[in-house]
Amino acid sequence: MPIDALLFDKDGTLFDFAATWGSFGRAILMTLADGDEDRAVKLGTVIGFDLAEGRYEVDSVVIAQTVDxxxxxxxxxxxxxxxxxxxxxxxxxxxxxxxxxAVPLTAFLDGLRAAGLKLGVATNDAEVPALEHLDSVGVRGHFDFVAGYDSGHGAKPGPGQLLAFARHVGIDPARIAMVGDSSHDLEAGRAAGMVTIGVLTGLAEEDALAPLADVVLPDIGHIPGWLSSR
Structure with missing residues (x-):
């Protein structure tokens, strides 16, 4: 069955997780700790973030959970x-x-749209920051649909955002691929009846994604070639 639409997770999928969110972790912890680095270090252990290294643990709550x-x-x-x-x-x-x-997004998304694919974003980030992130790299207008955990469709691993995208673009979920870097993304895709594509630009390794994915790729840039080979 052909794929007519792609729905992307944001962090770790469209954007490289480690390169983007290390500074975010330090910023929020130092703000919440009122500049007290020792306290920020302790808060970091609570959320699975090493303040000194600027690195998240693979099971960090920040990776796939909502801000709430x-x-x-x-x-x-x-x-x-x-x-x-x-x-x-x-x-x-x-x-x-x-x-x-994770890849040069404008050229990548232009190619997908030129191929006739509908595109969306489903993230456990809030909707407003998500839109600002897409806008900051000039690709907000490439997407037919953007939903955060607070957009009224629920959060992943529930399928609400995914099914809302399918309704929005008028495409059967079976003809849509959910693309993500975490088990939450792929579990949501399976629950929605979509094809699932795992990518390795987050913190999860291939072994963790493979049981839930139809394919695991190094990054989203490999998707056009995979689609052509199906």
Whole structure:
């Protein structure tokens, strides 16, 4: 069955996770710790982030969870903050983070659109920062649909965002591929009845993605060749 649309995760898929989000982790922890580096280090252990190395653990809550869920984990360690305030700090830092594309995105997305594919983004980030990230590299207009965890369709690994994209573009989910770097992305794709493509520009290794993926590729730049070979 041909694929007529591609739905992308954002962080770790369109954008290289480690290159983009190391500075974000340090920024939010130092802000929440009011500049106290020792306290920031302790907060980092709570969310699976090594402040000194600027590196996330493979099971870090930041990788696939929503901002609300990350705030839930941090809240018991930040009695001076409300949940809403922690979310605001993270959303502000997220919107300001410099994005590092996994591949040259404009040319890549131009090629997909020229091939007649509908394109979308489904992320567990909030919608407003997600749109700002896409806009910051000049590709917001390439997508027919962008949804965050707060867009009204739920969050991954639930299939709500994915099925909303399918309805929006009027394409059977079986003719859509969900592309992502985490098990949450691929579980959502399977739940929605979509083809699943894993990529290795996040923190998950191939062995972790393969059981849930129809194919695992080094990065999204390999998708056109894979589509041609099907």
């Amino acid at each position: 869920e990350i705030a839930d984990v941090l809240l018991p360690h930040l009695p001076e903050y409300t949940h809403v305030q922690i979310v605001e700090v993270m959303n502000d830092a997220s919107a300001a983070s410099q994005q590092v594309p």
